[in-house]
Amino acid sequence: MVWCIIFHFSTMVLLLLCLLVTGATAAVNLPYNHHDNIAQKLSTLGALNQSSLAPFLTELLNSVDMETVLENAVRNLGNSSTCLTKLNTLASFSNPAESIAYFDTLGKPASGLTRNFAGFNFLGSYDECMTLKNSSLGYYEWCAAHLTVNITLGPGVIFPVPVRWTLCQPWECREGDISTAVTSLFQEITILSKGVVKLASFYQICNYEESFTAGAYIGMVLSGLFAVLVTMATIYRAVSPVIRSVLRPSSPGDKTVLVSEDGIQNGGTPSPNKQHVPDSKLDRFVKCFALQDTMADLTNTNVKSGQVLCLNGIRVLSINWVVLGHTYMYFLGNNGDFGYVGEALQRHSFDTISNGLPSVDSFFALSGFLVAYLLLKQLTKKGHLAPFEWIAYYVHRYIRLTVPFLMVILIEGFCYQVWFTGPQKPETQGIPGCHKSWWTNLLYIQNLYPWTPDATSQCVGQAWYLANDMQFYIIAPFFILPLFYKPKLGAILLTGTVVASAITSAVLTYHNNLGLSVLSGNPDAFSMIYIKPYTRIPPYLIGVAGGWFYWAWGERITSIVHKTPMYIRVAVAVPLWLASFGMQYGVVYGPHNAAVTQVIQQKVAPMVDSVSYGSLARIAWGLAIVLQVLLCQCSLGGFINSLLSWKGWLVFSRLTYSVYLVHLGLLAIVQMQMRGPFFLQPAFQMAIVYLGVMFMSYLWGAVLYLLVELPVSKLERIIYR
Secondary structure: OOHHHHHHHHHHHHHHHHHHHOOOOOOOOOOOOHHHHHHHHHHHHHHHHHOOOHHHHHHHHHOOOHHHHHHHHHHHHOOOHHHHHHHHHHHHOOOHHHHHHHHHHOOOOOOOOOOOHHHHEEOOOHHHHHHHHOOOOOOEEEEEEEEEEEEEEEOOEEEEEEEEEEEEEEOOOOHHHHHHHHHHHHHHHHHHOOOOEEEEEEEEEEOOOOOOOHHHHHHHHHHHHHHHHHHHHHHHHHHHHHHHHHHOOOOOOOOOOOEOOOOEEOOOOEOOOOOEOOOOHHHHHHHHHOHHHHHHHHHOOOOOOOOOOHHHHHHHHHHHHHHHHHHHHHHHOOEOOHHHHHHHHOOHHHHHHHOOOHHHHHHHHHHHHHHHHHHHHHHHHHOOOOHHHHHHHHHHHHHHHHHHHHHHHHHHHHHHHHHOOOOOHHHHOOOHHHHHOHHHHHOOOOOOOOOOOOOOOOOOOOHHHHHHHHHHHHHOHHHHHHHHHOHHHHHHHHHHHHHHHHHHHHHHHHHHOOOOOOOOOOOHHHHHHHOOHHHHHHHHHHHHHHHHHHHHHHHHHHHHHHOOOHHHHHHHHHHHHHHHHHHHHHHHHOOHHHHHHHHOOOOOOOHHHHHHHHHHHHHHHHHHHHHHHHHHHOOOOHHHHHHHOOOOHHHHHHOHHHHHHHHHHHHHHHHHOOOOOEOOOOHHHHHHHHHHHHHHHHHHHHHHHHHHHHHHHHHHHHHHO
């Protein structure tokens, strides 16, 4: 009777081994850390391409006595009498309606097992489990069991087989009961296989009903407060002209029109009348939140003198690239055809996605350029900054970044787990890092503490970038001031730091054999290099150097260019543009062959490739971005500058920070509610999915911008004045 349930699981284990004989590939969706998730899948794919398992596993299957295995598994389940009784009841079909519904909810192998990774991602019926849970037949919870089975192929050669199995678990059976049965099952298999097959890891996560925590309440109160302020301010701005006209009726001969500071009549239209009525403190406060004003600010495409317009186009294209990479990364976690991914990774064109990591370095370079250029302009105007101005330099940045970031932490880290549910919720519910280390995010040290972050220490997944950016912003004056007062000294400090960072990356890569990227299969690549400031700072400092160069020489070079014949401009600009594109092409597509060798074929990439790429790639990307900005600003950009400096980019550029904050939360919701594996092919399907994710990211980003980011920024400027 209860053997029926244990047999259901054990047959899937046997089927898994049989499929390996035919050369099938396998995958699993591991929670939280997507870099480790993809790395494990690629490692599995590489092992299958590398080894012939058929003779080995055929002999292994013949040596396993499943009857003995099942007997011991059932015996261990007997330690929980309530669980055993319930399973016996279900297996006996004493209540056919409940038994049929229960067995129908369990995860089972899907079709396409010899091709798809879905074969080892046994998804059951979430909706039927919820129906069973809410019926009078019994009480059940949706759970996901994760196993990693290590198969020893030879001396030092271990093949990890990840398995994910979802089940509708009766309340009589707790997580420990299933763990005991599975552990016992594989203990028997390990003994009978003489240690060849071992259960490397097992854990089970159940979709228990979540309750609101203090963080959730704070998040809802703050978001509600901002919504109320925006609503009331919008209504006030709409009715205040009418109220004022009623309270101040004009006489028939009175030609005076009252105009506020922004040039708006009390009837609501612009006026050339010179008699202005200063806005009251209440009016200035209201304008920070009213949608009439914030929408006007968002959609305003007027250009001020001295703006570096090409940055807007680069910024928007870069954030779109970031979202593209993360979209593939999230759907890869539920991919139903990982064999296709193995094929795609071997195409050069797919490197745009698989090696899209430099997209973040673009933001570092642009940020360093703007900080240096604006600060140098301020120093040129005043000669020096007073202590209060230096305090404002840091406080302004902290407020601008932290308030919208805090809202995202509270909503995604504490509210999503209650607001949203779905079959994948066991994988994503309750971000542990937000509960125990939220304060590190508010101090922007989450990339340094804890030193080696894991799944339980991460809150908002993309927040490592914000920590680096804030840390670079804090130390930027120590490079900019020497460049202003003592340019040679500043150049030495800046160059020395970039070289030291490159050497650090090279040493870490060599000493720890970290490979070419965080997808190399070595989890230390992410914590040691990818998120640490001492390895990510080169593009930022190159941006600082570019900002100083444009401040010092930009106008003179532009003046010379304008006096130069067109053919000479073209002769100078084309090689420089080709050089910048060549560096970018080399960074993204250059390591293709070595990456395929390392990731797909599981052969160690040449150390010289790993060390040189790890130490020089970010420098090359930063140089390319800064060179392109300088060419655009010095009238050597041609049609590229016209494209990047298009005024329409201004609107989307203002939303890039909010889009960066919200897009991973949106993807988490989509993943949480997926009912089955997602197939990454054909490309047209992924294009539609990506465009949908982009649209929703900008929509949610606009909400965060209009309700929180922009009002706080405007309010902070009023207080500063």
